[in-house]
Amino acid sequence: MRKQRIQWLVVAASLFCLAQPAWAASEPIVYQDVLDSVGESYPGELSMPSTPERSNIRIVRRGKQAVTTPSEQLPTRIDADKMMYNGTSGDVAADGNVVVIQGNQTLLANRIEGNTKTTEYHTANGPYRYLEDGGRTKDLTGDVMTYRTSDRHFDAGHTQGWSDPYYIKGQNITYNGEEGHIQKGMFTTKHAMAFKHTPDFRVEGEDIKIYPGDKVIIKKPSFYIKNFKLLSLPSYTKSLRGDKQSRVSIFSLIPTPIYNSDDGFGLHGSTDIPMGKHGEAYIDYRLYSKAGFKPKVGYRYYLPWGTASLGYSKESNEYNDEPVWIEKLGELRIDTHAYHISDTPFTIRGGANIGYWKEGNVKGTHKQYYTEVSHDPLKLWENANIRLFTGYERDYYSYDNSVRSMPYWGGRFSAKVSPRVDAWITYNQRNITYNNSPYLFDTTEIPKELIYGGRLKLSRLDDISVSVKNDINKGEIDSVYYTWHRDLHSFDLYLTYKAHSDNNTWKIQVVGKDF
Template identity: 30%
Template sequence: MNNFHRQAACRAAAGLFILFLPLGAEAASSVSDISPEAPLRLEADQMSYQTQSGDVQARGKVDIFHLQDRYQTEYLYGNVHDKQYIIPGEVRWTAPEMNMTAGSASYNGMSNISHLNEMKGFYGTYYMQAEKAVFNRTENKAVASRAYITTEHAVAKVPDYRMEARTIDIYPNDRYVAHEASLYIKNFRLLTLKQFSGSLRQDESHVNMWSFIPRPDYDSKNGFGLKSSIQLPIGGSNDLSFFAHLAWYTQKGLKPAVGFSWTPSWGSWKLQYVKEESTVNDNHVWIEKKPDISFRSRPISLGLGSMYLGTEAGAGKWYEGSVHGNHAMWGAFLTGPSAALTKNISFHWRTGYRKDYYQYHSLSRSNFYYSMGIDGKFGSRWSAWTSFTSNHLHGETPYAFDTYDMEKPLNVGFKVQLTRLDAVGVQYSYDTADGNLKHVDYTYYRDMHSFTGWIMYREKDRETRIYIQPKDFRF
């Protein structure tokens, strides 16, 4: 075939490969269109183009490249006059955050709509499978029929958990909406909803159904417990949602967090009633907040090697035994990029400032803090870490809830992989303010396919804690 025919075939076939672009990372932008600034390159073992009839064919190893997307198949044919194109066999599409295949595909250039059969593969953390899918490039929307979604580590012949739906509307880099959706644990149907929406944004934790899966918990001070949570969009929007995070312990009873969240592109707001356990005081202090409103901005890139700035604020009424009153706070934080010290050792840091105001006795407290850490991996079995945090506190709090157990903790630990699924580790925690060894934690880790479980024994306090956490998302 001469150069004219080869170039003409490239131009004619180019229209076909627009069909996959709606799900691409750049699909919502005009730069995704085929143009001199964003050309499409087609390579094939054999190509032909009939000028009079408009028929075009490509055979053999067919490779199509456009921006960061790559499409691979063995045969395609179509017609440039009626703009109908067919891939009768399997086609594979790869891109950043994407690895999809389809058993066959077709594209109508007049309507800018493509059809795919037996589609399956990964979109970020999600794994999707559908009998059929229709992509409308003009609307930047895909509709998958008789489909299910799960996550990367849950994939199996029968996934550990999955969400099946009659149809799933996909809005790239924004959200998905599942209609007549059911949540399964293996073959057990746990929950059915008329409609459910989840996030496909890459800069936030995904809103998902998986957190509704009940999971056990144990702590020597709280007792045996069960946790479950769900987040449901309101009014068809993925920005506004109702959430309920429920925990029940044999020794502490019900500990709920129930409210509404709003997550526009510039931050997240939360209005809730919550019974919350302290994260800075190791004495298992619980506080009741009714109500509590909080704001946290999305990290703002400073353009200095992945350095980010964030802000936060909150207000509410706190109840801790006989101590209660209004509380307000504001703060800002700065995080830097993880820096590789060697091939296997990295350094990370964070700093910030926080100011708290307490109605009780008109108290206030400020905290300028910074933390830094080093993580290393040595061979295929050993890993180690050390971290240090310094809190510079001025003023005081009337609550045990936000009283620091250690103001300047130093943690040193290591972990060894015993088998493919089992590991053990030890961590020592020192309070550098007084030089005392505060905690010695012995931990056993177990890989549970789509979940990770661990049992921690805190020697000096004689406490045992059991955790189960999914690999692909956070409860």
């Protein structure tokens, strides 16, 4: 076996990498997407998210873009049974059990031919397999592929496999460095994928175009649940502008069965439609047998430093563990990203909103502004970290002309005690000066709240958890929650028993994973 180093770059995954839009601020920006969720990035979040089901706000570092070596300059190792290279012409060929490794990328093939001067390479004599990160983020197989390192042009025949977060299949796949194209393609997710049977759900399209950081356009899409065709459309466009780590779901348009014991059985669906250069319309709906139709519709605009949105929604919260629904008519929100303060681990964010709220007979204009300081998680020891926060929120209610001033602070500690055991402690303190909210929807029930608990994994599909909520002002336990969670492949089942001195209750919830 001979070994030789040449210039090579294999990027089948480039088609599915979603880059930051070019219109964003020219100063280098790094998004810490691994922290981006309401529960982790913003532990003191008191307001409902301004967009359906997810926040578009990100943790941002400015001017700290890591300097990376261009892929074509990375050292490349090729192992093969036989290898030929002509230094004059630049022609190169490797035969038999070819293994090409460059950085985190690996290509396996029977034969590879190419030219170091034209920078174009292709596989021959049988199938290829391409992996990134050992297959964790990419694991694709196909019959033939061609790639040019000079302009990142990628061309492949029949291809299928894993490209995080989807399993994909297509007859012809191309990528020109700016946009991708799949003919007769299919998408499904890891939770829906059934390796011996038909996926639980999938989307098929005759022609799929992907514009990284902007949108995906599917011509003649068909949405399937197993082998039942649920829906067909002439065309479907899905926005990618608010995506984080390729986590936007193209399946959200499918009406998904949902259930919780408070609202009953229902269907849930949503989609985002690009409008203009930087904006998109969003539609999110839930139809419950008990609670009725609960929509969220509106328009959001992506600013270089945050998100602005205007919309109508019916949203729920809990008061005394009972659902409370509020109607928000024409609510305008502006929320900034969370920016690191200079080179420190501390972050600051803020926002303001105004809208008309209606909750039963309580109705009127609601105005709010807030600001919050937090930081990256502090690692205490292996698999254990803590995150603290402090902030200020001020609300104005025209219903009774009241004003609520609410400085708040707290933190969350979490630890993985063992592969099967997790533990956490959370403290939230909301210092309400003289008024609470006239709406039950955003009433603070326990101003000083301590929650601790743990989770035990019983099997591959089951775990149980216990969570204890303490009212610090009263010096007593408010309630204890016992939850059994069952993995139902494409769905999660939660069965919760709440022990309370006044009322013991059971609650059931079924939630789709990829919608």
